[in-house]
Amino acid sequence: MADQAQNTADPKKPAATKPDDDVVGKVYDSRLMGRLVKYLGPYKLQVGTSLAAIILNSTTAVAGPFLVKAAVDTYLAPIGTLSWLGRHLSRNPSTGITEIGALYLGALSLTFFLEFVQTYIMQWTGQKIMFDLRSQIFRHIQSMHIAFFDRTPVGRLVTRVTSDVDALNEMFTSGVLAIFEDIFTLAWIVGIMLWMSWPLALLALSVIPAILYATKRFRDHVRDSYRRQRAATAKINSFTQEYVSGMSVVQLFNREARAFKDFSAVNHENKLAWTDAIFAYALYYPVVELLSSIAIALVIWRGGIAVLHASPALAALATQHPLTHPVVTIGILIAFIQYAQRFFRPIQDLSDKYNILQSAMAAAERIFKLLDTPAEIVSPSLPKKGNGTGSIEFRNVWFTYQQLSEEDAFFAAQTTFDPTLQPNPNIEWILRGVSFTIHPDETAAIVGHTGAGKTTITALMMRFYDVQAGQVLVDGVDVREQDLISLRRRFGVVLQDPFLFSGTIAQNIRLGSDWITDQEVENAAEEVNVADFIQTLPSAFAEPVLERGSTLSTGQKQLISFARALAHRPGILILDEATSSVDTDTELRVRIALERMITGRTSVLIAHRLSTVQTADTILVMHKGLLREQGTHQELLAERGLYYKLYQLQYKDQELGAASQAVPA
Ligand SMILES: Nc1ncnc2c1ncn2[C@@H]1O[C@H](COP(=O)(O)OP(=O)(O)O)[C@@H](O)[C@H]1O
Numbered sequence: 001m002a003d004q005a006q007n008t009a010d011p012k013k014p015a016a017t018k019p020d021d022d023v024v025g026k027v028y029d030s031r032l033m034g035r036l037v038k039y040l041g042p043y044k045l046q047v048g049t050s051l052a053a054i055i056l057n058s059t060t061a062v063a064g065p066f067l068v069k070a071a072v073d074t075y076l077a078p079i080g081t082l083s084w085l086g087r088h089l090s091r092n093p094s095t096g097i098t099e100i101g102a103l104y105l106g107a108l109s110l111t112f113f114l115e116f117v118q119t120y121i122m123q124w125t126g127q128k129i130m131f132d133l134r135s136q137i138f139r140h141i142q143s144m145h146i147a148f149f150d151r152t153p154v155g156r157l158v159t160r161v162t163s164d165v166d167a168l169n170e171m172f173t174s175g176v177l178a179i180f181e182d183i184f185t186l187a188w189i190v191g192i193m194l195w196m197s198w199p200l201a202l203l204a205l206s207v208i209p210a211i212l213y214a215t216k217r218f219r220d221h222v223r224d225s226y227r228r229q230r231a232a233t234a235k236i237n238s239f240t241q242e243y244v245s246g247m248s249v250v251q252l253f254n255r256e257a258r259a260f261k262d263f264s265a266v267n268h269e270n271k272l273a274w275t276d277a278i279f280a281y282a283l284y285y286p287v288v289e290l291l292s293s294i295a296i297a298l299v300i301w302r303g304g305i306a307v308l309h310a311s312p313a314l315a316a317l318a319t320q321h322p323l324t325h326p327v328v329t330i331g332i333l334i335a336f337i338q339y340a341q342r343f344f345r346p347i348q349d350l351s352d353k354y355n356i357l358q359s360a361m362a363a364a365e366r367i368f369k370l371l372d373t374p375a376e377i378v379s380p381s382l383p384k385k386g387n388g389t390g391s392i393e394f395r396n397v398w399f400t401y402q403q404l405s406e407e408d409a410f411f412a413a414q415t416t417f418d419p420t421l422q423p424n425p426n427i428e429w430i431l432r433g434v435s436f437t438i439h440p441d442e443t444a445a446i447v448g449h450t451g452a453g454k455t456t457i458t459a460l461m462m463r464f465y466d467v468q469a470g471q472v473l474v475d476g477v478d479v480r481e482q483d484l485i486s487l488r489r490r491f492g493v494v495l496q497d498p499f500l501f502s503g504t505i506a507q508n509i510r511l512g513s514d515w516i517t518d519q520e521v522e523n524a525a526e527e528v529n530v531a532d533f534i535q536t537l538p539s540a541f542a543e544p545v546l547e548r549g550s551t552l553s554t555g556q557k558q559l560i561s562f563a564r565a566l567a568h569r570p571g572i573l574i575l576d577e578a579t580s581s582v583d584t585d586t587e588l589r590v591r592i593a594l595e596r597m598i599t600g601r602t603s604v605l606i607a608h609r610l611s612t613v614q615t616a617d618t619i620l621v622m623h624k625g626l627l628r629e630q631g632t633h634q635e636l637l638a639e640r641g642l643y644y645k646l647y648q649l650q651y652k653d654q655e656l657g658a659a660s661q662a663v664p665a
């Protein structure tokens with residue numbers, strides 16, 4: 001508890017837990033974009049094809065009104081002079097109209113085909129990239145040191161792998177390239193309109209400033225509510241996760257109403273953020289619609305008047321000199337109305353793309369931040385091999401879970417060696433100058449009160465954390481000089497709170513080590529006396545383990561993890577209060593197995609019940625981070641120190657237990 005209070009008081013600590021789910025990213029950040037584009041690297045061909053399809057598509061997509069204009073001006077309401085396209089068409093109106101119809105159909109078919117190509121390839125590539133990215137993130141998470149997970153909420157890592165990657169996917173598939181499509185389409189439409197009749201074009205485009213203004217207002221509003229949505233979603237996720245995992249505690253303490261109230265508050269925030277966004281959407285789209293209607297109305301009005309005043313002579317002049325003598329024909333008028341309708345769609349789309357880009361940038365920022373967080377515990381570049389004897393040695397080990405500043409760490413190292421220096425009161429040492437040796441094949445027991453640092457000692461042996469001062473040697477070599485994988489392969493561990501994965505019982509015993517045969521799995525289970533129980537399950541060893549083994553008792557899970565440790569034939573065995581949840585009867589049976597397990601290998605036992613440690617070769621007595629006593633059971637009793645006191649306490653307990661059992665009889 002004290003340690004937790006310290007954590008929050010420590011200004012260096014919370015940096016990692018700062019909520020980064022609600023940062024407002026830039027829309028475009030060239031540094032991030034440059035890094036993202038690298039992921040496209042392996043898919044150059046696909047991206048190139050998509051891009052070509054997009055450019056071509058935006059061209060064919062604007063061909064429709066152009067063809068309609070040619071049909072009207074050449075055949076339906078001939079203006080006397082032929083346009084560029086008109087000159088290439090048949091003189092016979094019926095044939096010419098058919099030709100235009102065929103061209104129209106051709107353009108549409110091409111659009112259809114290109115759209116298919118582009119959508120399919122882009123989505124396909126997007127999924128590939130997401131696959132690569134997710135793999136990279138997951139691999140990186142796995143490589144992180146345990147201290148990182150002590151500080152990082154699970155929900156946040158889940159968000160990185162899921163929704164943040166999705167946001168990037170959306171950008172890759174429907175965002176970035178579609179922006180090109182929108183821009184190309186806009187450029188084409190504006191170009192054609194200006195070319196057909198620039199005064200009418202300028203008139204139609206005169207509503208654009210109003211649209212840009214509306215778009216900006218909309219964007220700002222939506223951006224804010226998106227940011228709130230993201231923050232609220234992250235909160236809902238972590239809240240649900242925490243309360244679902246702790247449901248039995250919630251129900252036991254009748255906290256449902258309270259928990260629901262808290263949840264409702266978060267849920268409400270989320271709803272508000274969404275309704276705000278929906279309001280903005282509901283308003284923005286009709287506004288753009290209205291403005292584009294105004295543009296069309298202007299075109300019909302001014303264009304209509306121009307058509308009325310147009311004469312064949314003017315039209316002839318206009319065809320030769322469209323810039324100096326703009327004229328509006330019926331064909332142009334029809335084409336303009338169609339273009340004006342199509343023009344505003346990409347603008348609406350672009351403002352959507354803006355949001356996609358923005359959330360993608362924010363997601364990229366967070367993902368890269370995670371990927372850039374270096375794993376602090378890694379194998380050295382030139383690992384040394386241990387002698388494989390299974391010896392363990394601690395040399396004046398000082399350790400704290402706190403993250404020390406460089407300065408603090410330096411002075412900490414000084415003070416730990418020179419006891420006359422005043423120790424830094426801000427550092428809460430978990431181990432203070434612990435030194436001991438466990439010889440090969442010995443069985444060592446660690447005893448001490450809860451929080452004395454027993455589990456910490458075992459964690460340091462496997463190098464889950466690095467010590468701040470001193471040395472931890474396994475197989476005669478400092479753990480920091482060993483290859484992490486081969487170091488950890490040396491250990492078999494059974495924890496107080498065993499962890500089972502989803503899969504079958506056999507898979508949980510084997511844990512992916514294919515070299516363990518079915519027979520060995522069964523033998524291991526047999527040896528720890530859990531095979532009987534497993535055989536009673538409907539599918540025996542193939543019985544699926546649900547949600548971390550929630551259908552098994554803790555004792556059964558402990559026995560299964562015993563079998564797991566045994567099946568891997570580790571050189572060093574660590575049992576951390578591994579039999580604390582099995583009954584005395586089972587413990588007796590396990591103890592026989594235990595005897596077999598600890599012979600021929602170095603073993604470290606942590607046990608509450610001193611009865612199980614009496615036979616150990618050496619007993620380490622921990623007290624508040626100090627190794628207070630070390631020796632065999634008899635030696636320690638003779639010393640009449642801490643161990644003696646602990647023993648007496650338990651002895652009394654046992655006597656009391658025996659007495660209370662005797663009473664009812
Ligand atoms: N991951 C951690 N981060 C911060 N403090 C921790 C962590 N694990 C343990 N501690 C603290 O270290 C101390 C020793 O813990 P531990 O080694 O688990 O004790 P034991 O196993 O003897 O009961 C306790 O005060 C505990 O609060």
Ligand SMILES: [Mg+2]
Pocket residue numbers: 454455456576
């Ligand atoms: Mg412990």
